[in-house]
Amino acid sequence: xxxxxxxxxxxxxxxxxxxSTGVNAAEKVTLKLAHNLERSHVVHQSFEELAxxxxxxxxxxxxxxxxxxxxxxxxxxxxxxxxxGALDMTKGSASDLESFDNIYAIYNLPFLFxxxxxxxxxxxxxxxKEIMDSTKDKGFFALSAYVAGTRSFYAKKxxxxxxxxxxxxxxxxxxxxxxxxxxxxxxxxxxxxxxxxYTAMQQGVIDGAENNVxxxxxxxxxxxxxxxxxxEHASIPDFLVISTKNME
Numbered sequence: 001x002x003x004x005x006x007x008x009x010x011x012x013x014x015x016x017x018x019x020s021t022g023v024n025a026a027e028k029v030t031l032k033l034a035h036n037l038e039r040s041h042v043v044h045q046s047f048e049e050l051a052x053x054x055x056x057x058x059x060x061x062x063x064x065x066x067x068x069x070x071x072x073x074x075x076x077x078x079x080x081x082x083x084x085g086a087l088d089m090t091k092g093s094a095s096d097l098e099s100f101d102n103i104y105a106i107y108n109l110p111f112l113f114x115x116x117x118x119x120x121x122x123x124x125x126x127x128x129k130e131i132m133d134s135t136k137d138k139g140f141f142a143l144s145a146y147v148a149g150t151r152s153f154y155a156k157k158x159x160x161x162x163x164x165x166x167x168x169x170x171x172x173x174x175x176x177x178x179x180x181x182x183x184x185x186x187x188x189x190x191x192x193x194x195x196x197x198y199t200a201m202q203q204g205v206i207d208g209a210e211n212n213v214x215x216x217x218x219x220x221x222x223x224x225x226x227x228x229x230x231x232e233h234a235s236i237p238d239f240l241v242i243s244t245k246n247m248e
Contacts, residue, residue, distance in 0.1 A: 015062070016058055035047070037091070082140055096175075107123075145239050155170075168208060
């Protein structure tokens with residue numbers, strides 16, 4: 001989930017090369033990066049490190065301004081801003097991106113990868129690179145991919161088999177593939193913004209959700225949905241997405 005130093009350096013180099021094309025060397029560039037996670041989340045902390053490194057490598061000529069906690073909207077809204085050129089970068093999971101290009105649907109299939117090595121080979125290999133580069137005609141492409149952990153169910157009671165989902169309203173990302181998965185397991189999929197999950201659980205709008213351990217614990221979902229059933233039904237990568245408007 002956290003960007004490793006080597007990967008972060010590659011992202012920095014890519015950003016400097018992409019955005020600096022056609023820009024005067026002395027001209028300062030400010031990039032806006034928005035996401036829906038809290039400041040305490042490890043992904044936000046990684047973005048802060050990325051911003052520091054970009055500023056250092058560009059000698060202050062490139063600055064990344066970060067807007068966490070859905071300040072610029074939920075995942076769908078930030079992607080729409082990005083496509084229109086009103087936002088430069090965002091974090092998007094394959095579940096978020098599926099709504100903008102169906103090529104990302106493959107990553108949302110349950111139990112897709114045999115193990116972490118299989119995940120790494122696909123996501124960081126030729127197949128993954130082809131997927132990341134394939135959406136430029138849609139106004140965006142992925143600059144990098146990173147591990148977002150494995151997703152499991154959490155609720156007020158254990159969920160260890162499909163029958164346990166019967167009658168439960170489970171928050172899901174807006175992925176048609178994930179929605180169908182929950183339906184086939186007998187649950188009631190409820191796509192809502194990540195930032196609304198805590199309140200929705202408090203008010204009984206949903207009975208639980210599915211995500212990785214940091215997202216369960218660091219966003220205080222653990223206070224309401226105290227049981228994390230580690231089935232690891234999905235390993236869905238996250239992506240640092242950039243607008244093609246910056247390349248024009």
